[in-house]
Amino acid sequence: MKKLRELLARDHLYGERIVVDLCDNSEQAVAGSMFGALSKDVENRKIHIDMAIARGAQYILQEGENNYTKIENGVLFFFIKNVRAEWACIVSKFFTSSFENTVAITGTNGKSSTLDILRQIWIGQGIKAASIGTLGVITKEGCEELPHQMTSPDCLELNKILWRLCQNGIKNVALEATSHGIAQHRVDEIGFDICAFTNFTQDHLDYHKTFENYWNSKARLFSELAVNRAVFVVNDDDLYAEKIREIARHRGIKCVGYGYNSSDVKIIEVSSEKLRQSVKVSFGGREFSYILPLPGVFQVHNSLCAATISYFSGIDMEKILERLQQLRPIRGRLELVCMFRSAHIYIDYAHTPDALRNAILSLRNYTRNRIITVFGCGGNRDPQKRILMGEIAEKFSDIVIISDDNPRNEDPELIRKMILAGCPHAIEIADRKIAIEFAMEMLSDGDTLLIAGKGHETNQQVGKELLEFSDKEVVLKKAKIEK
Secondary structure, eight states: OEEHHHHOSSOOOOTTOEEOOEESSGGGOOTTOEEEEOOSOHHHHHHHHHHHHHTTOOEEEEEOSSOEEEEETTEEEEEETTHHHHHHHHHHHHSOOOOSEEEEEEOSSSHHHHHHHHHHHHHHTTOOEEEEETTEEEETTEEEOOGGGOSSOOHHHHHHHHHHHHHTTOOEEEEEOOHHHHHTTTTTTSOEEEEEEOOOOSOOHHHHOSHHHHHHHHHHIIIIIEEEEEEEEEETTSTTHHHHHHHHHHHTOEEEEEETTOSSEEEEEEEEETTEEEEEEEETTEEEEEEEOSOSHHHHHHHHHHHHHHHHTTOOHHHHHHHHTTOOOOTTSSEEEEEETTEEEEEEOOOSHHHHHHHHHHHHTTOSSOEEEEEOOOTTSOTHHHHHHHHHHHHHOSEEEEOOSOOBTSOHHHHHHHHHTTOTTOEEOSSHHHHHHHHHHHOOTTOEEEEESOTTOOEEEETTEEEEOOHHHHHHHHHHHTO
16 A cells, blocks of 8 residues: 555645555456556546446546546546556556666567576576566566566556565566567666667567657667666667667766677677587677577577676676576577477577578578478568568578468468568468478478477467467477377
């Protein structure tokens, strides 16, 4: 419970009124709670406000043209111009948390891998740490799934998670900051000590409409959500890194880069051997070498992003690089599932043009024969990337099989047709299970099968139905049957 006047962003005083709990789901309202009516749909909002009041909510926060309040039948209504920003402020004050290091990682690709590597480094140094993102809420004790498959949980859920982690003694926490999460104020008011940028390529134009809007959402993490004493970590091999550096200069914040083109943490040499990579870097006038037990040059960048964050969280670089050599595989990120008929089978979460290109090209280094790629594109997502992903798959793979990948509320046949416009020689098999099994039947000695798009996911969304489905389980089941 909190006093109302302690939660409000502006200087409103309402005596000793007590707020018992917060909710943004009207079904969870209780006597004395505050309901955040965040929906933009006026009719839908009214239905849920009435439901919350019927359940005992005494405070209602909703969108309004101007900021004002009114009392009606004992219920206090707040009309707020930017209701999501106000809600974030209230939620952060209700569920307070504090950590030694609070980290946000943003970028089109690489967030999940960087986050997982960072958490592994911290835990390897005996630090109680947690990561929050696509793979769930992960601590040394285990993993819990995030609700609604959100990479960035909604504002209330995120702050509850952070509060719980703080109560359990977590010292360092890192999370994925998506463009949606930033734009919708889900990660406001947390106060990030270290903010990292992995890369910027096409994605989410269904939501942001333009590249400029997409970029501005990402950039807001650095311009507004980082604390004044923060450190920025940027991929200097990405063209947009300089834009982050401009923000850093404007705010007087330290900015450190990594990559081939960096003068900070500079990649000198990378060589691949089997499923490992030998990496040589320079940092602080010294050269360091380490063996990265993850395939893919993009994972070298992700490991250095995590290493740089770790260094500025207080760990010696020698200890960091030692820990990098002991990394466990990352679920669904160029993950080797098994060998089948003397061929390697990988699953990967790649669902953008750049990520798919990186995954296929990375596997070229480990493939003696053909690369067979199975993938699809999600429904109700950026349609412009479908033909691009088709072109990439056809250009860099030997055989391409197009199948369904979370069609959601779109016609899956039309999605496949858009992809096939970029890869006219591909094989079309709608049923993803059949597509994977068909691809496995084609394998021979020295081949590689890449199953892209879903990675760690354990379901397939068709319309409003969430059906149990796992690329990994399909592969393992067929491989077991043929043994």
